[in-house]
Amino acid sequence: MSTLALHQRATLSHLDWLEAESIHILREVAGQCANPTLLFSGGKDSLVLLRLAEKAFRPGRFPFPLLNIDTGHNYDEVIDFRDSRACQLNERLIVRSVEDSMRRGTVVLKSPGESRNKHQSVTLLEAIAEFGFDCCIGGARRDEEKARAKERIFSFRDEFGQWDPKNQRPELWDLFNARVHKGENIRAFPISNWTELDVWQYIEREKLALPSIYFAHKRQVVRKNGLLQPVTELTPARAGDVVEELTVRFRTVGDITCTAPVLSDADTVARIIEETAITTITERGETRLDDQTSEASMEQRKKEGYF
């Protein structure tokens, strides 16, 4: 092997490479699918997706609407942010809510205050059927959780929205197969190969605005099982709880009842990157109260059609 020529040709930095791959995936969705949608929550990963969609399709409009499944358990800051971002981009935002599914009787809660994370699947499938979407673009990453490490970039779901780990299409080179029959759909994950640190570095590079709860702020919390439970209307302090006001930030924004903030005084993206680079707890482990039940809990939910 000749070592002389090494690195003499221009190559992409790791962030440029990830960006280019994600743009390529988004354009394949647009090129192959008749009626795709992009799942947009107002959270950081989906905000990265929107920037990637701008890079992929501007000066044109996005060849898909944005879809949000609203659990009704969201922080107002995030919902406001979601609406204003969609408006700034001049893109169509569809919102479907778990509460509508509850009224229809398709979602039945076991207890009134429980997490609605898993119930989102029902509302999502209803929205897919209502609009006839053949592909949902999502911001999931393979580094988030063990079960996701084997997820395809174009992940096939049957008409029940089920993910079958043993029945996934082989994915070779950058040749994706988004073909489906009516009623089936594809979940496409353009940032599969990104890590949490990559996401933050990209947010900094692109100077993306985020909902304020991602940054350090004072909040009333109760310490539970090593996690911080925010005190909110949905999750009030119970008798015997010690309520403390601490400086915290959220690493993920999801259902209020199962998303815990972390102690942090990082009030800028740069400081969050510093923290992320040296953090010792994975994103989901630190902040998702519902992932702790069992090592296999995510896999279980995905089989049931969870995003």
Added chain:
Amino acid sequence: MSAPERLPAIDNGLLRFLTCGSVDDGKSTLIGRLLYDTKTILADTLHAITRTSERRGLETVDLSLLTDGLQAEREQGITIDVAYRYFTTGRRKYIIADAPGHEQYTRNMFTAASTANLAIILIDARKGVLTQTRRHSYLAHLLGIPHIVVAINKMDLVDFDQATYERIRGEYREFAATLGIGDVSFIPLSALDGDMIVDRGARLDWYQGPTLLDILEDAPGAHSERDEPFRFPVQFVCRPQKSGNPKLHDYRGFMGRVESGEIGVGDEVWVLPSEKRTRIKAIEVHGHSLPRAIPEQSVTLLLEDEIDVSRGDMIVRAEESALVTRRIETMLCWLDETPLDPQRKYLIRQTTRETRAVIESIVYRLDINSLLQKPAERLEMNDIARVCFRLAQPLCVDTYVANRSTGAFIVIDETANSTVGAGMII
């Protein structure tokens, strides 16, 4: 906050590599060790695998548990699909494709190898070069992985004996030469204890070469080693004339990714398959103009002349045309449980183009263990064969050896919509 420990200081881009070996070779342990020693394993993950190790009655933490993802595998205690892992060293980001070693999973190794630029082939120092070592090496070579690292593992179980290492190295070299594999590095290591992975350890002093991580850090990235012709398959055409902005009324942007080579504004290009000629007027990303585009970059190209270009067409540099053809000779790997039926029509997707195809002939099936050519009427899952296809529409191709993007294709069963085969154009 203290200072960041592992932020990329020098960005040496990204390297995709593949690990191959059987369960017994310690492949999962090797990956676990790489993640552990580069401090990529986080506290709660470590805690979870420590608990599992204890539950199984193990005395030390089983690092292989890090990569055993799915419930079904945990029950069977084996890895059954390709899993992707990530780590960063501060100099470079890595994507590991972890492919299982069993014979029946040739298709998984095929998948994992398709995107890798380097392969680590694990050999158990007690066992030497086995049939599966040959199989993995052949597949890595067939899939065009330019760099192969033979990791002779479990040196701790042969008392770190240099003669054992040398004997296996000689044996492998002999076999690699018969396949025409040129660039091979060898490294002795113990994944279990971590010798020669990230740290050198104290027991392999006779080995003067780089550690495994050193090899990874210095391995050339994809597209960096040779000049390649410019290939730009068009993915999507942007025509925002309805946006209300009069400036955009005549805008026609051809969106895609540079699969290989470079292009600059003003360069003369041909559009395939029509072979119409024009020049590059502008290269854009999200409103910014670029003077050049380089391999793997996703951009929008604007052309000087108004010519008809749509998804599936390919823009190439003038005088560097690809072959426009309705017949391809290929090495095909069958991926599906339903065998290939030579009477049926299939869909072939290559770059952004799709066409119906019929099988003209199965020239031979390759016995992946003996590497002997055998006659075949049909192909079963995991079979590799030389197959000729006739195509309903022309494709714009290069040989796979010349270009891993424009020489690759997948086969789709139109009825089931599944991806049933993957191949390389000869």
